[in-house]
Amino acid sequence: MIVVVKPGMLASVQDLGRHGHRERGICPGGALDALALALGNRLVGNADGAAGLELTLGNCELRFECMTRIALTGDDFGATLDGLPVRANWSLPVRAGQTLRLGALNAAGTAKAGLRSWLAVAGGVDVPEILGSRSTDLKAGFGGHEGRALKKGDRLPLGRPSLDALQMAQRSFGLRGPAWAIDGVEDAEPADAISLRVMPGPEYAQFTAASHRALWNDPWHITPQSNRMGSRLEGTALARERTLDMLSSGVIPGTLQVPPSGQPIILMGDAQTTGGYPRIGVVIRADLWKLAQAPLKGRLRLVQVDGVEAQSAWLAQELYLRQVAQGLASAGWPVAARARANALSSPHEAGEHDAD
């Protein structure tokens, strides 16, 4: 059992999402950084798709009422376990009665510090599965813990830890995080901006040449009006050559839609399934994790790529996960490593491992 002592700005139960129900208007939701949740789950011996907690902007306190194993991924917000530091991407044992605290400020104190953290717990957070997922749908009010964000005093049941997690006993170990390990475009960019690789969207050609230049060359800022539905950007106003009527059409996480204000919104996991605004671009799957961790008011640079580059970026992420599996295997984590390699690329199948 985990007791929520202080939830912070927004804490919710999330797994890898509720897939297969878009045609009913049900959004996929799930951990906005699926890679972070999967990493955390691997570190505690869970299947990639086990439910964990998504925490926003630190300032959070959780008490464990049983012995277990945890891993914090994403930003660590200066986390401590009964006063001792907890690093991101580490797997560590927890005794009954211990308290995990995330600080109010991010640890690095720089523009590159993050926004969200994910907590994985051995056995996963054991809330009922609804429509194939344990994720909280905050807008529709179902899934997760009572269909809502976590509140002070909530008690979250945990599933049975895997044999792996039990065998690790008191050992602690860690991983290189994805920002270090995945070779993206980050090396060449100014340190205060996060690069997102974007494919031109279906309505890209309707925008003016000046808008195209601004999209790829001008800096963009994430405004504080952002949430799990969308990251609102601020920058040069984008405009179409002429206003054409848009009919309702599918949108997916990563879609950059441009409302009449000209300030784009990048849709996130809880966004509606269809939209009526032109889609100037779509952030590639391999970069969605960076978007989920991009700090409010942080600077973004949008980099144009095509489908081939997007696929090779995805393969780089899969290679990283394979390295994670190998690293964990050499640390004595064999079952988890074998069974879960590549599960991220098949979120539909990931759920099948939940009964491990």
Next chain:
Amino acid sequence: MKLRLHALGDAALLCELPPPATLAHQQKIWALAAEARQWRGVREVLPGMNNLTLVFDPAAIEQAELEMQVLTAWPQLAGAAIEGRDILIPVAYGGDDGPDLGDVAAHTGLTPDEVVRRHTGATYVVYLLGFLPGFGFLGGLPPELATPRRAEPRTAVPARSVGIGGEQTGVYPLVSPGGWQLIGRTPLALFDPLAAEPTLLRPGDRVRFVAESVRT
């Protein structure tokens, strides 16, 4: 009817028809959705208005191959393959359930009773579900009932409110911000995540509204 294909990121393909949106177009979109659902590598089908988004797994099928499959299947599809159901939605019109019935009457130049008579007299077709879980985009609003959205959207429209927004009508499944003119409310749940069929409506269904009561 020439289909335009466009990538929507690296794991989704948009298939769209040129405007206008017609029921005949939409029936072919549903037929394509039903077909594509069977294909290897296609994870989700999402009909829009005059378009279809296929969410696919690039590890199982390349986009170029999927495009080829769509273009091969398209000319062979029969329009009316989908079998819609007839759904009756009881509505308490006006009063607290439909606070904007008077405004719609004023805008259209009809009496509130006449607005209700015409709203219940039509048969609507569910073109797609989107926006919210279980929210149906309905075609078939009598043109004389079209009323612009409210200048000031409400921050919280009550769940199960029946509204008119421009040339569309529909039912809000959940509490939600919204700008439509609210003319009534139904006791039916449009969305129940615990039910075997979580949404009352499905694309292709025919909907009729039935007046349970009218308060003016």
